[in-house]
Amino acid sequence: MPEVNCYDFMASFTGPNCCLNYSSVDIFLKYELQPTSVRTLVHFSQTFRRGVIAKYDYESSMANMAAYGESSPPEYHMSNIPHDLPLLLSYGGGDMLSDVKDVQLLLNDLSNHDADKLVAQLVKEYAHMDFVMAVNAKQLVYDGLIAFFNKHS
Template sequence: MLKQKMDLYWDFNACHLVLEFSEDKWALLFCLYMDFSWQVMRGSWIPQINPWALSLPIVVLMSGLVMCVGHAGVMAIYLYQRKISASFFQKFWDWSWQEYALYDLQEMIRYVYTVTNSRVFVIGYSQGTIISLAAFTEPDTVQMVGAAALLCPITYLNHMTARLPLRLVKMHLTQVLLAVGIHELNFKSDWGTRIMEMMCDRHVDCGDLLSSITGKNCCFNSSRIDFYLEYEPHPSSTKNLNHLFQMIRKGTFAKYDYGFWKNLKHYGQLKPPKFDLSQIPSSLPLWMGYGGNDALADVTDLQHTLKELQSKPDLLYLENYGHLDFLLSTRAKEDVYDKMLAFFDSLGTHSSY
């Protein structure tokens, strides 16, 4: 591994500088982070969420890799504070993880690839793995990727057991919100707070809110839960959550379903096209870490994913780990990150498959 200046670059303006002035431009790790529901724990890449020695970005940097953190999400600008038309506001939030995969991630990888003239290492977590695997089915994108490590990998959600998301699916919440014109999904808004209060009073035991969303987690510091919830959940788009709920209902890994007639307009066919995992080259090195207590990235669904891939990824299975443990466990460095970095190290400073 190369030993580089230990700085963390949070956006692509700063990232451009480190890549331009790095002596070894081909040593790069591009980290993508998105989570499953409502952008939950998006801030977890940032060391303020975890002690520095336990934070994945710091662990990666200390390994010697230059790292850029991709901001695939929209900017945190509250448009309702400005004089912006309702039609523009609707268009602003008209996206799901599909757009992240086919546009945002592709362009970020292309940028880093162009500057470094080297394939990019990608790390994805939770929804970040949905985005990454969908993007890797595109030949123009995957040819720029040297290897990928996927934490809590998801493409299918047939067997997910998380109580709160399942209840929201049964309520058809996202469809109702879209029908009444609510396109920004913000559970810290007045209406969002009321919905959560109703859910917790009548349908779901929210005494442990994180467990109701992600399932049981074994190994993070539970005394910090209130601290985590100060930052979460972040606003997202209603369409994005609706896309995820479509995956749960239909059991497919496919593009957004607009309904028969709108699908004809968007895709030229009645049903949304599926993302074909067999299109990911067998030569692309993949590493996956998953847990036995994960209520979102279920083990059975992962087996479905593995059957459709041409390659045989390196697998790390931790029976007692839940969804959040892969980011927040006090033992994550030893249990997960060191093994993930050993995978990258085994490929050399870049992959030339």
């Protein structure tokens, strides 16, 4: 049986990560993989297919009614996030799970947010896993994140 290249495996659903090394991937795969429920994956799929951020759809009017008091799952309206809540959105140009178009849609929904409380940082070369394991994530992401927290604490 041929060996699986974990870089290629991850990149097939996260995007082309730029800044990983084998030792960080090995540690991640050994300790950090967490299982998720099928329901969570179905919910992600519903959001992706419908293009709407809403609560889980039980695919039954009766079940939705029992859960939510209405026949369809209610939508989450990002514009309802308090305008003075500090938000930092850091996203990657190569991220296939949280792509640039989706982040732009979110930023449109947040257009009335207090300008001094919303920071959007695009790291063009990053894909999804780079934010967790890139060798340069401390400098490109986490130093700015800590500064943001310190400013808004």
